Amino acid sequence: MRPIPDRTLAAELPTLVGAEAGRTVTLCGHVHRRRELASVSFLILRDRSGLAQVVVRPGEAELPPEETTVEVTGVLTANPQAAAGVEITDPRITALTEPAETPPIELWRPTPAASLPTLLDHAPLAWRHPVQRARWELAAASLRGFRATLDAAGFTEVCSPKLVESATESGANLFEVDYFERGAYLAQSPQFYKQQLVGIFERVYEVGPVFRAEPHDTVRHLAEYVSLDAELGFVADHREVLAMLRGVLAGMVAGIEAYAAGALERLRPVLPRVPEQIPVIHFADALALVGAPADEPDLGPEHERALGAWAEAEHDSDFLAVEGFPLRKRPFYTHGWTGSTHTDDGEWSNSFDLLFRGLELVTGGQRLHRPGDYDAAIRARGEDPDAYAAYLQAFRHGMPPHGGFAIGLERWVARLVGAANIREVTLFPRDLHRLAP
Amino acid sequence: MRPIPDRTLAAELPTLVGAEAGRTVTLCGHVHRRRELASVSFLILRDRSGLAQVVVRPGEAELPPEETTVEVTGVLTANPQAAAGVEITDPRITALTEPAETPPIELWRPTPAASLPTLLDHAPLAWRHPVQRARWELAAASLRGFRATLDAAGFTEVCSPKLVESATESGANLFEVDYFERGAYLAQSPQFYKQQLVGIFERVYEVGPVFRAEPHDTVRHLAEYVSLDAELGFVADHREVLAMLRGVLAGMVAGIEAYAAGALERLRPVLPRVPEQIPVIHFADALALVGAPADEPDLGPEHERALGAWAEAEHDSDFLAVEGFPLRKRPFYTHGWTGSTHTDDGEWSNSFDLLFRGLELVTGGQRLHRPGDYDAAIRARGEDPDAYAAYLQAFRHGMPPHGGFAIGLERWVARLVGAANIREVTLFPRDLHRLAP
Numbered sequence: 001m002r003p004i005p006d007r008t009l010a011a012e013l014p015t016l017v018g019a020e021a022g023r024t025v026t027l028c029g030h031v032h033r034r035r036e037l038a039s040v041s042f043l044i045l046r047d048r049s050g051l052a053q054v055v056v057r058p059g060e061a062e063l064p065p066e067e068t069t070v071e072v073t074g075v076l077t078a079n080p081q082a083a084a085g086v087e088i089t090d091p092r093i094t095a096l097t098e099p100a101e102t103p104p105i106e107l108w109r110p111t112p113a114a115s116l117p118t119l120l121d122h123a124p125l126a127w128r129h130p131v132q133r134a135r136w137e138l139a140a141a142s143l144r145g146f147r148a149t150l151d152a153a154g155f156t157e158v159c160s161p162k163l164v165e166s167a168t169e170s171g172a173n174l175f176e177v178d179y180f181e182r183g184a185y186l187a188q189s190p191q192f193y194k195q196q197l198v199g200i201f202e203r204v205y206e207v208g209p210v211f212r213a214e215p216h217d218t219v220r221h222l223a224e225y226v227s228l229d230a231e232l233g234f235v236a237d238h239r240e241v242l243a244m245l246r247g248v249l250a251g252m253v254a255g256i257e258a259y260a261a262g263a264l265e266r267l268r269p270v271l272p273r274v275p276e277q278i279p280v281i282h283f284a285d286a287l288a289l290v291g292a293p294a295d296e297p298d299l300g301p302e303h304e305r306a307l308g309a310w311a312e313a314e315h316d317s318d319f320l321a322v323e324g325f326p327l328r329k330r331p332f333y334t335h336g337w338t339g340s341t342h343t344d345d346g347e348w349s350n351s352f353d354l355l356f357r358g359l360e361l362v363t364g365g366q367r368l369h370r371p372g373d374y375d376a377a378i379r380a381r382g383e384d385p386d387a388y389a390a391y392l393q394a395f396r397h398g399m400p401p402h403g404g405f406a407i408g409l410e411r412w413v414a415r416l417v418g419a420a421n422i423r424e425v426t427l428f429p430r431d432l433h434r435l436a437p
Numbered sequence: 438m439r440p441i442p443d444r445t446l447a448a449e450l451p452t453l454v455g456a457e458a459g460r461t462v463t464l465c466g467h468v469h470r471r472r473e474l475a476s477v478s479f480l481i482l483r484d485r486s487g488l489a490q491v492v493v494r495p496g497e498a499e500l501p502p503e504e505t506t507v508e509v510t511g512v513l514t515a516n517p518q519a520a521a522g523v524e525i526t527d528p529r530i531t532a533l534t535e536p537a538e539t540p541p542i543e544l545w546r547p548t549p550a551a552s553l554p555t556l557l558d559h560a561p562l563a564w565r566h567p568v569q570r571a572r573w574e575l576a577a578a579s580l581r582g583f584r585a586t587l588d589a590a591g592f593t594e595v596c597s598p599k600l601v602e603s604a605t606e607s608g609a610n611l612f613e614v615d616y617f618e619r620g621a622y623l624a625q626s627p628q629f630y631k632q633q634l635v636g637i638f639e640r641v642y643e644v645g646p647v648f649r650a651e652p653h654d655t656v657r658h659l660a661e662y663v664s665l666d667a668e669l670g671f672v673a674d675h676r677e678v679l680a681m682l683r684g685v686l687a688g689m690v691a692g693i694e695a696y697a698a699g700a701l702e703r704l705r706p707v708l709p710r711v712p713e714q715i716p717v718i719h720f721a722d723a724l725a726l727v728g729a730p731a732d733e734p735d736l737g738p739e740h741e742r743a744l745g746a747w748a749e750a751e752h753d754s755d756f757l758a759v760e761g762f763p764l765r766k767r768p769f770y771t772h773g774w775t776g777s778t779h780t781d782d783g784e785w786s787n788s789f790d791l792l793f794r795g796l797e798l799v800t801g802g803q804r805l806h807r808p809g810d811y812d813a814a815i816r817a818r819g820e821d822p823d824a825y826a827a828y829l830q831a832f833r834h835g836m837p838p839h840g841g842f843a844i845g846l847e848r849w850v851a852r853l854v855g856a857a858n859i860r861e862v863t864l865f866p867r868d869l870h871r872l873a874p
Contacts, residue, residue, distance in 0.1 A: 030636075048591060048593075067834045097836060124830055125831070127637045136593070139596075154485060156577050160864065161867050164873075177612050178613045178614075186623075196561040199562075201573075209598075224598055224600050226596045233465075234465040393559065397537045397540050398505045400506045400533065427634070435601070436827045
């Protein structure tokens with residue numbers, strides 16, 4: 001194949017045309033749309049930066065069908081009537097593939113008008129739509145903001161194994177793997193590893209896949225999702241973890257503003273304000289507030305919605321932390337409650353859920369760090385500490401008091417853009433029924 | 438637990454002591470080493486930033502055993518005899534856990550003197566050693582450099598699913614997963630997805646785990662490793678991919694220099710020079726150079742070593758790209774050879790391996806992008822294109838000419854530090870025999 005000449009991006013044209021109108025430029029991209037009129041035709045080219053209008057006089061060039069990839073060489077021309085004040089005239093259009101088949105989704109329409117199953121079955125095409133693509137651009141920019149915040153705070157990025165010997169959360173929703181003729185599991189979270197790594201690096205984070213064999217079909221669960229995990233040592237309690245989480249969320253919003261300007265323009269989501277102090281309510285007070293029985297062990301979706309509305313009305317906040325979840329409903333590594341209120345019994349824990357616009361987005365808290373506490377907590381659940389020997393060795397040899405949190409990337413984006421179903425913002429969702437594309 | 442007071446890091450002490458000697462500071466960390474002499478004792482504290490010396494007069498404080506986590510509050514004192522010209526005197530030492538059990542590896546020795554199996558069995562402890570930890574700090578800094586380079590070049594980070602329906606490379610080394618009572622596999626690479634995503638974002642990268650059920654025990658293979666994948670559209674051929682790879686490698690070295698200064702000091706690795714142009718040799722010429730038969734289908738480890746030595750001697754380069762690998766030995770999506778030499782038959786491909794100091798570090802190349810070429814390539818291997826329908830839909834609807842590469846993170850670090858076995862630089866290695874810790 002002949003070399004592609006120096007290439008100009010669509011988004012560069014408006015700036016270039018001031019000084020360089022009349023210059024020959026080459027663009028590469030997909031045919032986003034053709035419009036053939038009697039006296040003139042238009043080809044709208046789409047590249048990673050945006051759209052560009054190419055004007056074709058009768059007989060000047062053939063217009064390949066939508067989605068065909070093309071190289072267009074033509075004259076950079078100012079035209080106040082064109083979308084960005086600029087167009088390409090006198091074009092030479094070279095198709096880079098066979099003519100594209102007609103896509104099952106009309107990608108040139110302002111919004112991708114198709115049912116969710118159609119969008120998911122044709123994900124490699126549906127994500128080409130500029131509005132759909134913008135959703136992932138928010139995700140990618142959020143990842144940059146997440147890492148930048150933690151890098152600046154002295155965290156070390158880690159990569160923990162996804163093939164593991166035993167459950168980290170509960171045995172209920174594990175995927176089993178045939179591992180060289182013995183059983184292994186896919187990690188439900190990097191929890192055990194990020195704790196052990198706190199003993200090494202003190203502050204660690206990981207962005208990676210986690211796996212949950214969720215046997216239910218819901219709009220907020222996936223069998224595989226991206227978890228943004230952080231864990232930090234030498235904290236006094238879960239409130240210090242929450243303060244770090246607050247900085248991370250602010251960093252994710254800042255990342256979007258810095259790196260996803262185009263996506264913000266296309267989607268116009270309402271970005272959350274991250275308050276200097278995220279409002280906090282104790283679990284017991286939260287139950288009372290929403291009128292739930294005092295012995296409820298967890299918050300239901302309807303409770304989360306009511307609490308979100310309350311945080312909005314009372315604190316003008318998109319976020320609300322519910323602290324002190326009942327210890328018996330949290331994993332064995334959860335640290336008991338050390339707050340100065342709600343000291344009536346040993347029921348509560350130094351853990352929290354963070355609600356974002358009335359949906360659980362983050363789970364976090366302080367963990368146990370003393371080996372004796374681990375032995376007791378594991379025995380209290382009727383298990384044998386020896387079954388956790390590999391994990392517990394870090395604790396027997398000195399661990400900092402520590403805590404951390406995990407943010408679900410897809411939930412974050414779904415909430416940002418108001419998606420009704422988490423699958424709408426997941427590149428290639430995996431669930432009970434879906435393993436492809 | 439009472440709140441931990443404002444904390445100073447060990448590495449901050451030398452700077453602080455100039456203006457603030459005599460001030461009270463609080464440090465947190467592990468007891469790295471105690472030395473009890475007749476008239477005075479020393480506690481060396483280790484935190485994420487480095488080591489600090491604490492001077493303990495007789496009767497002043499108890500010294501907890503090595504690895505116990507402690508909080509030390511004392512007086513910042515200049516002492517030209519101390520390692521960094523500074524020490525903490527009049528300390529109050531508070532243990533934050535039970536006294537640590539004696540570790541199976543003496544972490545305070547200059548190098549972690551233990552056999553590889555001992556180091557691996559006790560990975561959560563072994564990685565605490567400052568020299569061992571430095572190896573991962575090189576990895577983490579390399580990841581920052583990788584992303585920074587590609588972010589600046591207009592790439593979008595993506596997260597592709599690890600649970601997949603079919604093989605991407607070959608069916609031989611797949612892990613099978615029980616996926617809601619049907620079969621699924623762990624992705625051997627994000628190859629199919631990153632290609633489809635090029636049709637959406639044009640330039641994409643992903644850092645994530647890949648899975649290979651390697652049935653052999655070698656010093657260079659793992660069952661799970663971290664792959665640094667990139668893929669870019671609108672390239673003329675594999676040489677443009679190689680040019681991007683060159684920039685990425687330079688960025689990874691720059692990342693180490695910028696973010697892993699402490700690790701460089703502890704390890705003193707010889708960082709590679711990344712030449713402006715990475716030297717390239719055709720596969721056929723490489724075989725001739727090392728005296729291998731002309732019909733060898735691949736390079737063996739001994740060939741790679743010889744070629745590495747040649748690149749060093751002839752081009753003063755740590756890197757050598759071998760291009761034009763035989764098409765029949767590469768995956769079906771590999772683009773045929775378009776070079777101006779070696780045009781004698783259809784045997785060669787636009788793909789390459791990059792050797793780093795005589796070991797394959799990267800595989801890359803140009804991929805097919807025309808749907809007709811895919812159908813022909815799949816049929817030529819005796820398979821049915823319909824079996825790849827989900828993947829091929831991207832191609833039937835217009836794809837850019839494209840290519841990409843995948844760097845193995847652990848191999849990169851192993852080669853940087855001269856590790857004989859890749860497990861020495863992997864946080865928690867997975868292989869034929871090892872699934873924990």
